[in-house]
Amino acid sequence: MITAGCDVGSLTSKAVLMKNKRIIGSYITKSRVKPEVSAREAMQGALQQAGISEDQITCCVGTGYGREKIPFVNVAVSEIACHGKGAKWLMPSVRTIIDIGGQDCKAMKIDASGKVIKFITNDKCASGTGRFLEVMARVLGINIEDLGRMSRKAKTPVILASTCTVWAQADVIKYLNSGYALEDIGAGINTAMANRIAILANTIKAEKDISMTGGVAKNEGVVTTLSKTLGQKIKVARKADPQLAGAIGAALFAEEHKTEQGGQQ
């Protein structure tokens, strides 16, 4: 049975194809204006990678910001549930998941079976989200992937407004104009991000093992600073790209959904 998960986020859209709980195809693309276009593009990419056609998919679950607009899904499931399940698949020992999406961030605790038992989402604007890092990378004129590495080279990270992205952007421009080292500014950005996420993680009393999902999990600066702030190691998934966690969870839900349906028949 081949199942699919499609996660349409505000910044990126992801699709995952699974067979017997193993990934056979995946794809990440930038989200377009219309969620249905983004979903189609992501799914086509995953299908191409797996070398299969759409009609071979038994069941597809949609999730993410645009989940209600995806035309080809059988069921839509909430992001938090999908991220919990996906993270559990990525790292079976995980109990706390910090997911940073394009426009929100969430911290959740799951039980041994992967069921979400507690969660919290950000109560502020774009700061502490992927969009924050994207905007900052653009201002610095660097690739977002390079931002994470800057913390390693920084000597004195700057202090940045971290409640409002626009104000933080203004700060970054001021620091640039004042000749501060790019690494110190980059590290300041990562620290500001980590501090905001730490509040969420501490609010739900993060417990071992802690893992991050979402695109920001690939930013080593944020992950390292967050680990220091929490005083606990954040484990980064190696089994697959952590940015795919939501789509993986969705594909796993699709399998469960189909199995349940089969049982009922």
Add this chain to the structure above:
Amino acid sequence: MRPEIKEYNYDWMLWRILDPASRIADGSLKELDLAYRYVPYFKGVLDPLLREGLPGRLFLKMINTYFENLHTAHAKGKKIAITTFCFSPAICYALGVVPVTLEPLTALGGLMWKRGTFDYLDYACEMGFTETSCSSQRGALGAYLAGLGEEIDFLLCDTPGVCDTNANAFAFAAAFLDKPFYQLNYPQTLGDNKTDNYHLADYKEMIRFMEDQSGKKLDLDRLRQVLDEVDKQDELISDLEDMQRLIPNPLPPMYNLFNYVGRFLFAGMPEYTRLLKSMVDKAGENASAGRSGLRSGKEKRRLFLCYIDHYSLNWNFWQWLDDHGIAHMGSILSRGFRDNVCYTEDLEGSTYSVDTSNIDTMIDSIAQMNARLPMVRSIRGPYDQPNMWLDESLVMAKVFQADCIIYNGTPGCRNTWGMVKPFAKEIEKHGYPVHIMYSDAFDDRIESWEATRERLDEFFKIRGLL
């Protein structure tokens, strides 16, 4: 919160910086230079204080003594009470209780560390505070909530009906820490007999609560001693404020901070009196020489802060004023409304007096003094004086001949932030250029000092003030 922050208590860390700093303050320049080599990060904190001469050194020693008292309180059989800058600690000293005044403690963290009190501010949010709660309490309080401070015995506050954000912070802390708590409650009106009687009765009840908690009866001789000291302090403050009216103002900008930090931590104690005396002497020397208190000696502008100062690393705000030739004409924090001050002529019924004739007059004096602490007065805006903040700001600006007015506070301040724009419009109508600082006085992560400084530059240039 980072694990390394949890290694030591917040108030202990502050003391460990202030204790050696106050010792080397009396050293020679050569000794100081040598010390700075070992603590380069604190040069920016210590240098501006020591440049103020004796008042700077006494200020440093006074705060150090405060922390010493705090850390030795329990060993000496004294109780420790969390309280607020809206509440005079004089009654605590009369009863042998050591006050932990949250707001100055938060400010000190911001002034001395690049990281400020960020970890504690965030910890309070993790425990249930909203991010829009007032950062002035949240910074230091976060540490006490985390168990990273001296053990607290009880809490006192007087902000219900004055500042709900502040009152809620104390109510939260009392429940969270499971400690006894007394709130003085202010009626909606001010200045009538009914209100005065209500406040006096409430204050007496609070004294009974404090007696129960501290296990000590209020000693009349001790109360008289404290009030006599308050009397001396008020006299010195009045002298300073008289001199502040001169052009040029002979007071250095940091004197404003010295004044109110002393009052919030040490009202009624001789350490504060000594500090004020040294300030009066130094300002007097400047005044006789017709010299400005600014380092440059040239006063270009006179600024009144209609709320509070900005507590960024290394005294950035005061340094900026000094560098730009801007004299500090005080803020609501520095005004006490004693009956001998120069600014109450147009503010009928606003003052208090100190009468030590008997127990009733003494308690009445201390209660009335308490009712004139910042926020309790000025910002409160009771039903019978709804324009109090505006009226009093205009009087201060006029009396101290301010050229402009700046608002700085915290986004958590419902009482000021919530009405500052119409307030500023009204002030402008009276001819005073007004700048609203959108930073948080206690949290540089709301707006960095670099951005704040640039906005200040813009204001003074665009409005033709510099």
